[in-house]
Amino acid sequence: MKEHIVIIGNGISGVTAARHIRKLSDKRITIVSGETDYFFSRTALMYIYMGHMKFEHTQPYENWFWEKNRINLKKGYVNNIETATKTLHFAEGDTLNYDKLIIATGSKPNKFGWPGQDLDGVMGMYHKQDLENLEKHAPNNKACKRAVIVGGGLIGIELAEMLNSRKIPVTFLVREDSFWNGVLPKGESQMINRHIKNHHIDLRLSSNLKEIKSDENGKVKSIIIQETGEEIICDVVGLTAGVAPNIDFIKSSNIELGRGVKVNRYLETNVPDVYAIGDCAEQHEGIDGRRPIEAVWYTGRMMGETLAQTICGNRIQYKPGHWFNSAKFLDIEYQTYGWVFASPRDGEAHFHWKHSDDTKCITVCYDTKTNAFLGINTFGIRMRHEVFDKWLTEGRDVDYVINNLPEANFDPEFYSHYEADILKAYNKQPQTV
Amino acid sequence: MSNKINNSMSLAKPDAVDISNKQKVALAIGVIGLFILALALFNVNFPNKGLFLTLSLSLISVGIVVYARDAYLTKLEGIKNDGVWFKSISSRGAWGWIVGVILTTFYIILYFFPKYLGLGSDGAENTGLVGLFDPLSKLLSGRAASQWFVYGALYTVAILAFGYKFILKYRHNRYQQVRTISVMFFQLGFAFLIPEFMYVMNSDLPYYDLKSMWPLNYYIFDEWSVKGFLSNGNIGLALILFGIITIFVISPILTYKFGKRWYCSWVCGCGGLAETAGDSFRQLSSKKMSAWKLERWLIHTVLVFSVVMTVAMVYTYLGYDSNNFWLTRGLFIVLVIAFLSLVFAGVMFFKGKELGKDAKLGAIGYLVVIALLLVMHFTGTTEQIFFIKGGALRSAYGLYIGSIFSGVIGTGFYPILGSRSWCRFGCPMAAILGFQQRLFSKFRITTNGGQCISCGNCSNSCEMGIDVRAYAQKGENIVRSSCVGCGVCSAVCPRGVLKLENDSMEGRINPTDVLLGNDVDLMDLVNKK
Structure with missing residues (x-):
């Protein structure tokens, strides 16, 4: 029997690992995803809403690619991992056995317990389902008279650009006193503030969300700003205050978790034959000044390449180069x-x-x-x-x-x-x- | 998934991408201009043709200019692709099909039934649409218009007006601007005005667009053409020598230095139209592997056809008129075969390894051409080559390749197949330049290390159907024979990953170690084949 490698998550990390394992070996490979049938580029979701591309264009490989390379694709959500018997239990009721397991489940949008955060019309912008939700609630500026975005990071500004492309007025709440100034030096951050305003986006600095108010149908009606108490009427609220590892389903297992799945420099977890890569992996200590968890496209890819080597018998450390x-x-x-x-x-x-x-x-x-x-x-x-x-x-x-x-x-x-x-x-x- | 995508077949535009009132007015102005042409086509006899022609062409141009200014100058500089996959016309929706059918019909009439455009036959006066263009033609060259003059004038207006639109669209990108000014210049000057003025100076010279090289200009070595040149003294001789030098000397040097873009997206008229009027359709080209396979077979078949056809044509008239040409049939065939063998041997010697499996296909192609030429030489008579009448081969090429492929399908199908289906699947000139670009050129699109996020904007906007992302996400430079160097992939990349460059030949194809940002030992392992 060929060794069976099961990868949970069909994002850049999992798919890169699968591709390189296939290049290096003849092992059985299965990729599990509940989100989509095929790998797509998450970073391109915004361009679908903006009409630059269609969903199929965000898929880097044609659909025949997977069968040709003998990479099995399974659609389903994993409910829990039973490491003693090496079994995955799916929400759909079925199970799958593995010899080696790679967890590559990525992130999910942060929610900080705001009142009203689960109302209709409130969404993150991370999964394909978020995009479908946005398309439903903000198809145009008649159905969505105003959108409020909460959280001034990279996804927040992308969501603002998306809504702007359909001429939907946007109010952009940023907790800091200048856009992304936890990362960007002052001169740069302030230049981006001005650029945002030049695009007629209503940028509100030093503004926190107090609560999201509902109409009688459980749909978003307005939001209240913490600092001023101002109420802003809106049809859509985008929550883009960062992301966190998507690992809730692992909590019932004996795999060690911190904020993410704890891994060593070889991307191994505390349980033999279980590995974690990409956004959901957490290093015990950050490497060369990097953060322990890096939700970045290319680090996911590099971890996938590295782990493929280890899985195929050439055990090596994950060593990202210069940031x-x-x-x-x-x-x-x-x-x-x-x-x-x-x-x-x-x-x-x-x-x-x-x-x-x-x-x-x-x-x-x-x-x-x-x-x-x-x-x-x-x-x-x-x-x-x-x-x-x-x-x-x-x-x-x-x-x-x-x-x-x-x-x-x-x-x-x-x-x-x-x-x-x-x-x-x-x-x-x-x-x- | 998106409900927007399904309603692209609807004539009513999705509200998200509704155009402004000013743009509606601009569209109306342009349509009035087109309406005058339509009236002329249906034989409305305008009293003052010059005035109405001016009015029509001005209204069309003004419509496009006003539309473009409102579309782009009302916004900040940047990438302007919002809604291209929502708009009916640019996503194979109902408007796309309507425009495709109208264009295709126009090409069929133009090539095969010019009398319906009003072309006067047997010395009769032009009427209809061709008649409307008489005043302009007379102004430029003193003769009445032909259907080709009408086509040339409309073609030039399209490149100029849509070129202006393209320049505004990319007003933050100097490469796009300079390139577009270049195609506008070559269309207006070299393709449209200079041939008319050459006619004024010497009316016996054949029509010659100086920038149009064999084999794109497949008729330059036709008997009537060569005779036309040779019977016109030094100027004629100079012109045909220039034609030979452009294809054998100037073009290889420029392609070596700059890649085939110097021609395909800076000079060529077909490319010029694709880059300007066709810009809205660039995303429609297929990026499938199957399309690439079809492309490689089709374009090289056309190249073989055009080489054999041209040699056969020259061969035929060398035969029965040996007094006019120092070249004899036997010597000519020997020269052609020697030249092709030299090229083939050179490529195999220098690039055989790099070609890998493709070397075999190249060898088959080479042998087929040589075999065809020998068969022709030993079975051909003064009347027949390949057992058919000599002229029949040439007519077949002119009909199927020159007219149907390049015009009817190539341009008529813009809204369906994308703007460069002729350049990609059919143009023998592109095949020759591409062959050289792939093997002997400094040009490449450099991939910027590990910055690619596989978003797909580059592939989506490639009019030649190259899956640019497939290279960029591996950190590999893009060296493809079909790349025309339009630079739009580089422009739309949100992460600054792609750059068109002319650098040394060395290392232009292989990815280097640091590209993916990983440490060097790992990349050594990954790159080991």
Whole structure:
């Protein structure tokens, strides 16, 4: 009998693991998902609502791919895992046995116990079902006269962009006094505030949700803002205050849980033959300054690649390289390489440059003692991952990086270049060393 | 899943993407312009043709310009694809089919029944639509219009007006702007005006769009064409030499340096129309693996057909008129076979390994061409080649490839198959340039490390049906023969992952180790084949 690898979750982590296990071996592979029949790119859900793409376009592999690669797909929700007998019990009543189990169930939207958070018309924006729900409650600006979004992070601003594309007025409640300023340095965060307002989105900073009010049919009628007591009439409320590992169904098992499924550097849980990868996995300690739980697309993919090696007999540690990430805030693209914190930590300083058109800026973080380059945030200017990865590995100093920025430029041909401007601004600032 | 997707067959637009009142007015203005053309088509005799023609073309242009300004200038700069899969016209809805049928009908009449457009036969005056264009034609070249002049004028108006729209749509993207200005320039100057002026200077010269190369310009080596050039002294000789140099010298150099985009999305008229008027339909091209397989068979079959047909045509007239040409039939066949063998041997020597399994298919293609040429040489007579009349082969090519494939299907089916189905499945020129781009060019689309999130915007917007995402999500650069380098995948990418580049040939295909952000030893393992 071939070894049976069962993967719960058909997101990027689980699917990457399955693909690489198939490349490396002839094991039996089954992917379980209750959400969709086939793997799709969650990050593209917004483009379906905006009409840029159809759902089928968000599926990176054609439907024949799975059978051709002998990857079984099973639709169903797992109710609990019985590790002693290596059995999965499904909500639908059936069971499935595994030899090795990979938990890759991703995240679910946070809800903080707000009154009214389960009303009709209140939703997160994470699952395909959330999108269907949004389509039902906010098909256009006649059925949905106003939407309120609670939570100023990456999903919140995407939801604002989605609703904006259908000309639905949006009120955007952000707990912080500037958008995403727990992550972004002040200059960048404030530039995004202005960009949001330029899109006619009603941005309310330092505003918390007090409660969601219902009409007589159990549907959203309005929300109340904590700080001012103001009531805002709305038809849809988007809850986008972050995500948490989607692990409720594991609680009845003997697999060790923290906020997520606890794993070691080999992505192994405390139970033999059970592994966890992606958003739902929690490292005992964050790796190289990373958080213990990383809900990021590419880390899920990397964990899948790593675990496939381990499962196929080449046990190796999960070793993510230098931190990087990217996002898009309405029309402004954002990339980051290395570490740039919202405010410089001890012994660090930031160099910030902003273009006068208020859509492009960079922040470079460096060590004030050694002058070592620690990281860069870039807005509205594309930069080369490969080059920054190399510079971080080589331990270049900040002067070198600023002087060689043209090498890292990744903007399309014929674009204006700003490196000379940036260098001039850099040379003008008072020397810190 | 979305209820929006199902109602794309409805004539009433989903309310979410309703157009503004100003855009409705703009549409009305454009439709009035088209209505004048329709009236002319049904033989309404306008008193002052020049005035009404000007009015019609102006109204159409103004309609498009006003519509575009309201669509894009009222919003901040950025990607403007909201609702393309909701709108009936751009998602194979009812309007898409209606426009497809109208365009297809127009092409059928244009190619096969020009008299219904009002073309006067046997010296009779033009009437109808062709007649309406007489004043413009007379102004430019002094002669009456033909159906081709009408087509050329409308084609040019479409590229200019929709080109303006495209420039506004991408007003944050200088690559798109420069490229669009380039296709507008080449259409207006090289395809439309210069040939008319050349006629004024020397009315015996065959029509020659200088930028249109063999085998796209499949008639350049036809007997009437070559004779037309050669009987016109130095200028004629210069022109046909230019035609030969463009395909054998200029084009390979430019393709090596910039990829086939220098032609397909910067210069070519077919590409120009696809990039401007066809932009709204780019997402309709199929990205399925099966479509790619069909594409590879079709386009190379057309290439073989066009090479054999051209050689056969030249061969035929070399035969019965040896006094006019220093070239004899035997020498010509030897030269052609020697050239093809040289190209084939060179490719196999330098790139055989890289081609892998495809090398076998390439060898089969090469042998088929050589066999056909030999069969022709040893069985052909002055009357017949391949046991059919010489001209029949050429007519078949002109009919099935030149007319039906490139026009009726290629453009008529824009709203159904997407804007580049001719370029992708049929154009022999694209096949040659693509072959070179794949093997001997500095051009590639670079993938930016591990930033790809597999969202699919790139693949969705690829008019050539390339599944760009399949490469980007692996951190692999995109080196594909069909890529025309329009740059829209790079523009729509929300994570800044794609960049069109001309860099060194070395390492342009293989992914490098740090791409996925993983540490190096793991990537070594993953990349081990």
